[in-house]
Amino acid sequence: MSEEKLYVVEDDNRLHLAFNDAGKPMWFQTGGNFTATDSVASMWSLKHGGHVVTLVEEPEKVVLSEKQAEIVEDAHNAKRPASYIILKSNDEELLMNAYVNGYTVEKDKKYNIKVPHTKEVWYYKSGDADLLTICPADKELRGTFTKAEIEHYGLQDCEKEEVTDDAD
Structure with missing residues (x-):
């Protein structure tokens, strides 16, 4: 996995180097000029002080x-998290990556289910146990499963x- 890096020049007070429109250097607590090239940041540091971050x-x-x-959650409480995951x-690599970098939980995919041997009739859920059928004219009422x-x-x-609609 390739990491995108940016460089900024910072002084001992954690102020960042920035340049105004005339090219004059200034130091700011928030903001600063960033570069994707470490040699440019090093040049700025040599010329204006501070160090490259x-x-x-x-x-x-x-x-x-x-x-x-x-x-992954249980691994956080384990004495040896990597061993626990293994x-x-x-899928150790995926779970170790999640352990280190964080994760999100995948949403269950949802489906409309067509009633077999019909032209356009779809299933609809009513409560936990009732399974009904509904015609396509009431598309909003189709049950997602x-x-x-x-x-x-x-x-x-x-x-x-x-x-694919995340409305529900």
């Missing part, structure tokens, strides 16, 4: 399933349409 872009958080996230998962719900209702063999 390297800024590294924050790594992206890893996306984990709920089960993987649980392993024992609990076959997670994979676990699809298995619970025995709808694995039905035609599925993934719902």
Whole structure:
């Protein structure tokens, strides 16, 4: 994974070097001139004082399933986190990356489920146990189902349409 770096010149008081429109150097607590080239920052430092500070872009958080996230959380309480992750998962690199850089939990994909042997009739959930059918004219009323719900209702063999709208 390639890291994007930026460099800034900082003094002992943590002030950052900046240049005004005329090119005159100034020192600011917030802000400063950044460069992607360490040799440019070194030149600024030699000419105007201070030292070069390297800024590294924050790594992206890893996306984990709920089960993987649980392993990473439990690893934080383990005496040997890396060993814990190795024992609990076959995806050590991903989980170690999540342990170090942070993670987000993947949202369950949702699906509309078509009633078999019909032209355009879709399943609809009402409460925890009731499974009804609904015609396509009421598209907003179609039930969205997670994979676990699809298995619970025995709808694995039905035609599925993934719902990409995050409105629910």
